[in-house]
Amino acid sequence: MASLGNGPTEPVTPENLAARQERDAATRPRPTAEELRADGRFEVTELSVPGPRDGPEVTLVSVRPTGPSGPLPLLYYLHGGAMIMGNAWSVLPRILREWALPLEMAVLSVEYRLAPGTRYPGPLEDCYAGLVWAAGHAGELGIDAGRVIIGGKSAGGGLAAALALLARDRGGPGILGQLLLCPMLDDRARTVSSHQMSGLGGWDLVSAETAWKALLGDRYGAADLPPYAAPARATDLSGLPPAFIDVGSAEMFRDEDVAYANALWQAGGQAELHVWPGACHGFDSVAPRAALSQDARDARTRWLRRLLARSGR
Template sequence: MSDRRTQSRPGPAPAPGAAPPFDPELAVVLAALDPTAREPVTPANLAARQQRDATSRPRPTAEDLRADGRFEVTELSVPGPPDAPDVTLVHARPAGVDGPLPLLYYLHGGAMIMGNAWSVLPRILREWVLPLELAVLSVEYRLAPQAQYPAPLEDCYAGLVWAAAHAAELGVDPNRIIIGGKSAGGGLAAALALLARDRGGPRALGQLLLCPMLDDRMATLSSHQMSGLGIGDLTSHETVWKAVLGERHGAADLPPYAAPARATDLSELPPAYVEVGSAEMFRDEDVAYANAIWQAGGQAELHVWPGAYHGFDGIAPKASLSQDAREARTRWLRRLLAQSRE
């Protein structure tokens, strides 16, 4: 039987030294950002920040996403966790492509307090769905603090179980499901892989973890070294994790499904793609997670983009480093899908 224990709170973080420099192209874009976008999230302004995000974040309609017929897009309402509301899944695939397609089961970012399933889809459709001929399900999970752990993760799990059971109806291959997400969505994707393993749920072909939010303890060197320099700071980090975990924040026995960096057993997981910037707070927890997968005998491809801050490719999409990152992700997906056909 595998050991599924969790790690308790570590000791104090080492004193940070000089911070690694930002990539020059990325630094220019960062400096030009609206200062309000980098303001710390606090308990006092959390509700206002959520409201601002809900009204300002682009939210394309299904008709917008169909892009003049290039994609088939459907919004689905599927059974949620027990005694919980239904879960909305946005399903998209290339128009006119027959046969069961591989499926990217995608969890959006936004620190589990913001974001939505629709706004992430234009880039996914353009970068992966069309060139790789795969389908995508984007999950509209409940947000904190209105819905605390385990609600967001249980929404994601319920949707995954439904998708695997209704693969024929969706026109997807249940043996070629890739779980993916960015930032908080990357953390949820990692947690979902752990939860599916331990519950005997659908096994993913791979897990795409883009700058994943994994550790609630704020004890890594990078979380202190990079606080307030790029995107994110310790105040926001603490506010978000308290919103997600409530009274369980900081508990020694917090399950790894709440914060995957707590896991001590990363065996028997799907192959992982882990990426992070060298100049962001999540650097050390993400590198440690990839290393723990290797130590458990698993497969992980790790990219640490030099001089990149959190979410760099979305903030500065034209930068050379952003283009390199997108190409690396696509190459990994293409290799994974090719190997699954052999």
């Protein structure tokens, strides 16, 4: 990080949150539909679908390779940004290049509402409403409703874990697997790694506390906070789809992610866990050409390929 000029950054605080959100909205890449089409390799459609009860419509960015015919497996993807930043478009170029094209997958990227403008459960309910709609309109989307994988990175990984719990408990759409990349799972900041890495890297305890407070408001720290708000609080992880979990050894989410994988195993579930040595939060974006980043991307792709093969691909 030092060699790249990406040393410790100013943490996100309640005082600078609005300014950081404005800067993120202005500077984070937002590729156009024409750019995502990549000279005709992909079909791109922006959809507005029914949102949660008493909520606005949800925007889904639908992308699929132009070549393959017939129903494709779907990656239902939730972007990162600590629940306070990010957008559904910026994550797509890499996803399309690394997974959609080689694995012949369709992708739906969700533009969920951000905190603190929308607090829990609003963002999660946006994601659930979009998932329900997609499963119910699989035919017109050209997707296989029996092969839907949910995934996300950081806050998106936490949302994906929560979405798996919510779909299980509501009897919602079936989910083939959950791809959880350095997921943000625990609001309580009690782990060793959450304090061990404080002040290091691009995301630390101060920033995480700011994000959780923005999402939860007065419910922050509540003893009865539901697991859909912070999946690490779940006491029943049975009946969940297979999970891929990866995290860096040098980031605050390390211990909560390892604990979540362990809890899945103890509940009789399947999980593949990778702890990448020396890796900081978002390491594969910080240093995409590093050998470790390439290994991490390869491991994720192999898991997706195996999951699709087992489902009858």
